[in-house]
Amino acid sequence: MAPTLADPFSDSSALREFVINQGNGVKGLSELGLKALPKQYIQPLDERMCMTNVVPLESIPIIDMSNWEDPEVAKSICDAASKWGFFQIVNHDVPIEVLENVKDATYRFFSLPADVKNKYSKEHSSSNNVRFGTSFTPQTEKALEWKDYLSLFYVCEEEASALWPSICREQVLDYMKKSEVVIKQLLHVLMKGLNVNGIDETKESLLMGSMRTNLNYYPKCPNPELTVGVGRHSDISTLTILLQDEIGGLYVKNERDNWIHVPPIKGSLVINVGDALQILSNGRYRSVEHRVVANGSKNRISVPIFVNPRPGDMIGPLPELIANGEKPIYKQVLYSDYVKHFFRKAHDGKKTVEFAEL
Numbered sequence: 001m002a003p004t005l006a007d008p009f010s011d012s013s014a015l016r017e018f019v020i021n022q023g024n025g026v027k028g029l030s031e032l033g034l035k036a037l038p039k040q041y042i043q044p045l046d047e048r049m050c051m052t053n054v055v056p057l058e059s060i061p062i063i064d065m066s067n068w069e070d071p072e073v074a075k076s077i078c079d080a081a082s083k084w085g086f087f088q089i090v091n092h093d094v095p096i097e098v099l100e101n102v103k104d105a106t107y108r109f110f111s112l113p114a115d116v117k118n119k120y121s122k123e124h125s126s127s128n129n130v131r132f133g134t135s136f137t138p139q140t141e142k143a144l145e146w147k148d149y150l151s152l153f154y155v156c157e158e159e160a161s162a163l164w165p166s167i168c169r170e171q172v173l174d175y176m177k178k179s180e181v182v183i184k185q186l187l188h189v190l191m192k193g194l195n196v197n198g199i200d201e202t203k204e205s206l207l208m209g210s211m212r213t214n215l216n217y218y219p220k221c222p223n224p225e226l227t228v229g230v231g232r233h234s235d236i237s238t239l240t241i242l243l244q245d246e247i248g249g250l251y252v253k254n255e256r257d258n259w260i261h262v263p264p265i266k267g268s269l270v271i272n273v274g275d276a277l278q279i280l281s282n283g284r285y286r287s288v289e290h291r292v293v294a295n296g297s298k299n300r301i302s303v304p305i306f307v308n309p310r311p312g313d314m315i316g317p318l319p320e321l322i323a324n325g326e327k328p329i330y331k332q333v334l335y336s337d338y339v340k341h342f343f344r345k346a347h348d349g350k351k352t353v354e355f356a357e358l
C-alpha cells in the first residue's frame with residue numbers, strides 16, 4: 001500500500017521501504033503524483049544543474065560513420081576522443097528497428113509491477129549479473145538520484161536465457177550484437193590513432209572483453225531543478241555506446257568546465273570514452289564528466305552499453321605506448337578492483353581515475 005500522508009516520506013525508513021525494499025523505485029514515487037520532491041532527493045546546490053554554466057551554442061562532434069576508414073573521418077574520431085571524450089555517430093550499421101525495439105523493451109520492463117521487477121533487485125536476484133535498482137548507490141549517497149535501472153552483465157547466451165527478464169532479453173541481446181560492428185570500427189580507428197596497429201585476440205579482449213547494458217528510466221519529477229537524474233561522473237568502460245530517446249537532458253563538460261547539452265538525434269548513438277580507455281591510452285583519450293538532469297514533464301529512458309575489459313584483466317598504459325618512450329601516468333590495476341572502487345562510492349566527477357594514478 002502506498003503511503004497517503006501529506007508528507008509521506010519525511011521518515012527516511014518509509015521512503016527506503018517503498019522505493020528500495022518494495023521495488024517501486026522513483027517511478028513509483030513519480031506515479032504517486034507527489035507535489036514536492038522528497039527531501040532525500042534534494043541535491044546540494046553545487047550538484048544541481050545551473051543553467052548559467054551551460055553553453056547553448058556549442059556541440060559535441062557529429063560523425064558520419066559511412067566512410068569510417070577514410071583518414072579524415074578516422075582523424076575526426078580520434079580528435080573527438082582526445083578533445084571531447086564524447087561524440088555522436090550517424091549512419092552507423094545498427095538498424096533503426098533494433099534501436100526502437102530496445103527502447104520499447106525498456107518501457108515494457110519498467111511497466112512491470114514492482115514486485116515482479118523486484119525479483120531482480122540486489123537482495124532477490126539469483127545472480128550479481130542481473131540487477132534492478134534505483135539511484136546509484138543508495139547506501140552511500142548523501143542525496144539520492146532520480147533514476148531507476150536494470151543492469152545486465154553479459155556472460156553468454158545461455159546465462160542470458162536463464163537469468164535475464166524475458167520481457168526485454170531478445171531486444172537487449174540484439175542491440176548488443178548489432179552494435180559490435182561499430183564498436184570494432186571505433187576501437188580499430190582509435191588504436192590506429194595511437195600507432196597501435198592491428199588488434200589481436202588479446203588486445204580485443206582487453207578492449208571489449210565484457211559488456212554491460214543498462215536500461216535507465218528517469219520518471220517525470222515534481223521539482224526537477226532540485227535533484228539530478230545522474231550525478232557528475234565519468235564512465236569506467238573502455239567505450240560507452242549510448243542510445244537516448246527524444247527527450248534530452250544529458251550534459252557533458254567541455255574543456256573550459258562549462259556544460260554542453262547532447263541533443264537527441266533520431267537514429268544516432270552517443271559514444272564516450274571511459275576511464276579504462278583513458279588509462280590504456282595513457283591519457284591520450286579522455287573520459288569526460290557528464291550528468292543527466294531530471295525532467296518536470298516527461299519520462300525519459302536511455303540504454304548505454306558499457307564496453308569493458310574483462311573483470312580479471314590488468315589495465316594500464318598499453319605497452320606499445322611505453323615502448324615509444326612515453327612516461328606512464330597510470331599503474332597496472334585489476335579491472336574488477338577498479339569497478340568495485342567505482343560502485344562503492346557515490347558519483348564524484350572524475351575522482352575514480354585517481355585509483356589508477358601513479
Ligand SMILES: CC(C)(COP(=O)(O)OP(=O)(O)OC[C@H]1O[C@@H](n2cnc3c(N)ncnc32)[C@H](O)[C@@H]1OP(=O)(O)O)[C@@H](O)C(=O)NCCC(=O)NCCSC(=O)/C=C/c1ccc(O)cc1
Pocket residue numbers: 122128131136139151153210212214230233235236237306308310311335336337339340343344
Ligand atoms: C565488480 C563487479 C561489478 C561486482 O563484483 P562482485 O565480486 O560480484 O561483488 P559485488 O556484487 O559485491 O559488487 C561490488 C560492489 O559493487 C556494487 N555493484 C555491482 N554491480 C553494480 C551495478 N550494476 N550497479 C550498482 N552497483 C553495483 C555492489 O552493490 C557492491 O557494492 P557493496 O554492496 O556496497 O559492496 C563485477 O561484477 C565485475 O567485475 N563486473 C564486470 C565489469 C563491469 O561490470 N564493469 C562495469 C562496466 S561500466 C558500468 O557498469 C558503469 C555503470 C554506471 C552505472 C550507473 C551510472 O550512473 C554510471 C555508470
Ligand SMILES: O=C(O)CCC(=O)C(=O)O
Pocket residue numbers: 214216230235242244249250290291292301302304
Ligand atoms: O542517460 C543518459 O543519457 C546517460 C546515462 C549515463 O551517463 C550512464 O548510465 O552512465
Ligand SMILES: [Fe+2]
Pocket residue numbers: 233234235290
Ligand atoms: Fe555515464
